[in-house]
Amino acid sequence: MIRESKMRTAALKPVIPGFGLTMGFSVLYLSLLLIIPVAGLILFTLQMSWEDFWRAVSHPQVVASYKLSFLASFIGASINAVFGTLVAWVLVRYSFPGKRIIDGLVDLPFALPTAVAGIALVTLYAGTGWVGQYFEPFGIRIAYSQIGVVIALTYIGLPFVVRTVQPVLADFEKELEEASAALGANRLTTIRRVIFPAILPALLTGYALAFARAVGEYGSVIFISGNLPYKTEITPLLIVAKAEQYDYHGAAAIGVVMLGAAFILLLLINGLQWWASRRG
């Protein structure tokens, strides 16, 4: 009896210490660095009158930048959805020389500073560059055009789809494919009806992550885009330009719009991840 009650108190009382210390430090750190500053930005824009706020966020130049930022991010993320899935498939299912190195290099856009990526991409895709010179004769300008923005945003989002789809493909049970084949499905049907549904949640998560990263991206884009007003200016660039002119209210208003988009995307990504984990 005594032993049992002792065991019960031991089970009830957490023996592991440090909750107060670690939780207190974490919450303090997050509050000071993250929560209070982000709330500060929102409060700062609340000081503006609605008219001022609306004028700042709906200026034609700003609207043109939203269109470019969101459309180019959408195209970039879509390219990554297709090619990222293909790369993940190739890396998981096939063996070929140099596979390990290629697999590692997929993380390069995460690891390489965006400014370095930016000057590398513009050098490569400019009219005189190694790649750009082959497009120039056909009248296709990649650098200093909207195509350049798409190229940079595709580059920056590349690892996301690969790295979310890859583990799902690797864990996928071959028995399911065998069963599908044994039941008479051909290879394409198996891929479409058995494998694709299994990787879909991960694919969508990677897609959303790539999109979210692309919308806010600055460093890798500004070199290749050429930053022509109404044409190749992305929204983050306008925030920097306004901040450099000390137009903090104008910058903050656009910043809040970006923040709102980021929160919506974060909710979406969390929802997708929850869906993916339930499937898994």
Added chain:
Amino acid sequence: MTTTNTLPLTSAEAMQYTPKATAEPGWVKWTLVSIALTFLTLFLILPLVVVLYGAFEAGMQVWWQAVTEPDALSAIRLTLFVLLIVVPLNAIFGVAIAWAIAKFEFRGKTILISIIDMPFAISPVVVGLIFVILLGSQGWFGPWLAEHDVRIIFAVPGIVIVILFGTLPFVARELIPLMQQQGKEEEEASLTLGASGWKTFWHVTLPNIKWGLIYGVVLCNARAMGEFGAVAIVSGRIRGETNTMPLHIEVLYNEYMFTAAFAVSSLLTGLALVTIVVKSWIEWKDERKQKSPSAH
């Protein structure tokens, strides 16, 4: 494909047809591999080659001059200094929050995890703007800071703060799932045997999370050295004072000093490649560890 209709198969037959039915013909395989490699060459390998080519095209001497010129040296020093503050702080934070989340039950855990992810979603440019608005000379705390002679924006502390913000999730995001998966039995055993909390942490928890921690630190370090958008807003780009390496590269590029820009870039590229090698190596170790127990 026609053989699939002739069921039932003997096991020998099944063994024979399985690889065919669950794999693609050779030409499909090689077409897919070629498309993937072309895509990766255009987007990953060529940018890498162009940086290294641009850096060393004019010879080692020019490269050496570009990376040892005073402004470049001061940018390198500043970047290293920032890393020395940011990486340990975010590592401590990552360990602390992972401990709280993995070893204890409390309400609002999912919300807390979502909050940690916020820096991934927020544009670096917005991060810089937030701190200029709060701490800049025309910002909310600006007058108070000026009174006490503290300069944060257009100075080194501002750079440290925005990079702390931007790289906050990396260690935490690695350690939380790892520590959740490891549970708390080992720590409980150690504590029951009379070890103190700190001792348990040093001798039980830390060895268990060592590789995850290194992994997170490497990622945090890579992102911290390259942070650009946020730093561009808060640094003020004072040459020799508040230019980090990425900002120095931008300045050089905009002044048409391409070789110098690529030379400094090659240093960061080297660090990025080291990051990838360390990351791949840790993943490879993990894979082997996971495979070996199941292989009996």
